[in-house]
Amino acid sequence: MNTLEAIFNRRSVRKFTQEAIGNEALHTILRAGMSGPSAINSRPWRFLVVKDPATLQKMADGNGSTAEPLRQAVLGILVLGDLERAIERAPEFWVIDASIACQNMLLAATELGIGSVWLGTWPVKEKVEAQRRLFSLPETVVPHSILAFGYPEASQKQLPSKGGYEEDRVRFEKW
Amino acid sequence: MNTLEAIFNRRSVRKFTQEAIGNEALHTILRAGMSGPSAINSRPWRFLVVKDPATLQKMADGNGSTAEPLRQAVLGILVLGDLERAIERAPEFWVIDASIACQNMLLAATELGIGSVWLGTWPVKEKVEAQRRLFSLPETVVPHSILAFGYPEASQKQLPSKGGYEEDRVRFEKW
Numbered sequence: 001m002n003t004l005e006a007i008f009n010r011r012s013v014r015k016f017t018q019e020a021i022g023n024e025a026l027h028t029i030l031r032a033g034m035s036g037p038s039a040i041n042s043r044p045w046r047f048l049v050v051k052d053p054a055t056l057q058k059m060a061d062g063n064g065s066t067a068e069p070l071r072q073a074v075l076g077i078l079v080l081g082d083l084e085r086a087i088e089r090a091p092e093f094w095v096i097d098a099s100i101a102c103q104n105m106l107l108a109a110t111e112l113g114i115g116s117v118w119l120g121t122w123p124v125k126e127k128v129e130a131q132r133r134l135f136s137l138p139e140t141v142v143p144h145s146i147l148a149f150g151y152p153e154a155s156q157k158q159l160p161s162k163g164g165y166e167e168d169r170v171r172f173e174k175w
Numbered sequence: 176m177n178t179l180e181a182i183f184n185r186r187s188v189r190k191f192t193q194e195a196i197g198n199e200a201l202h203t204i205l206r207a208g209m210s211g212p213s214a215i216n217s218r219p220w221r222f223l224v225v226k227d228p229a230t231l232q233k234m235a236d237g238n239g240s241t242a243e244p245l246r247q248a249v250l251g252i253l254v255l256g257d258l259e260r261a262i263e264r265a266p267e268f269w270v271i272d273a274s275i276a277c278q279n280m281l282l283a284a285t286e287l288g289i290g291s292v293w294l295g296t297w298p299v300k301e302k303v304e305a306q307r308r309l310f311s312l313p314e315t316v317v318p319h320s321i322l323a324f325g326y327p328e329a330s331q332k333q334l335p336s337k338g339g340y341e342e343d344r345v346r347f348e349k350w
Contacts, residue, residue: 003181003286007207007279031340032182036278037293041337047345055348082344092298096320099274103211104182107282111178118212123267135350145271162216165206170222173230175310 006110011159013115014069016150021075025112029149032108033079036100039093044085045101046141048078062130063146067119073148077105078131081122083140095122098144105147115152121145181285186334188290189244191325196250200287204324207283208254211275214268219260220276221316223253237305238321242294248323252280253306256297258315270297273319280322290327296320 030047038044050056051074059078060070070076079102081094102118109116121127122144131143205222213219225231226249234253235245245251254277256269277293284291296302296318306318 001178003176003178003282004203006178007210007283012212028179030345034340034344035182035338037187039295045344048350049345049347052348090299093295095270096274099271100278103275103278107178108182120214120268124265137350163210165209169209169220170205170224172224173227175223175312
């Protein structure tokens, strides 16, 4: 698949089959997550990989109603920021770097025919704290987002675009 | 190019030729920026496209020493958050959504053979304010990042990877 096809055709897939995602695909997705740029190459990300259905339910419980798709996903990845690697001058760069990791992972999954949906956690304090408690995370590791993965159910293969080009978003040379 | 190749082979390109980037390529890059997911599909991004060399110098002046590559870039895009579209409950989601837009744009450029480098602006207050002043931006529009684009100089075509898979970044099932 051409990169542009992946970018333009990716959709948020919320219904998955129970077909397992193999280790090779998982490794490719994680490697994609670690292949984005980051501030001063700090790479301040961590990945908590979950396949156990009971744990996926608990992650969904803590992440609000939009996290329902996680309940039938075969794979969830909690993407985390590692403050020990954050750059001192402007630590919040970790939020951007972890976002880059997430988007790379969604696009890699698209290439592999795996569906995915991004479930926002940071900056919603109660969602961040719920994931922190669930996994007893240290203070220096901050929940950023949960990504749910699985092969798309048939109904999810022709989802409409919710995006498209908006002329009024672009200005030229001056505001 | 396969999506995985684009993700794994993208490098930060900091030296560009003076070959212009055509309007079709620019449109593709911008469309990629608008094709990522966003919180509740809020799409809180704006794009300020700059080709004028004098303006690119001023943007570089305000964005610190890491922004030097912008001085010889043929195209700079200031990516902005639009707080009027931010979701009320957790407005900072705009930071993640604008990051997704940026990464999509870098990958689209890679597919097109165009080099790019991401120049961080947010969350560094003085950089944010410098871009705001330069373009007299309204309060509801927040500078997020500057992306510099151009066809890579020959020296930039075989840059080493600064990334790669780090085993210790991944945990399984529990922390």
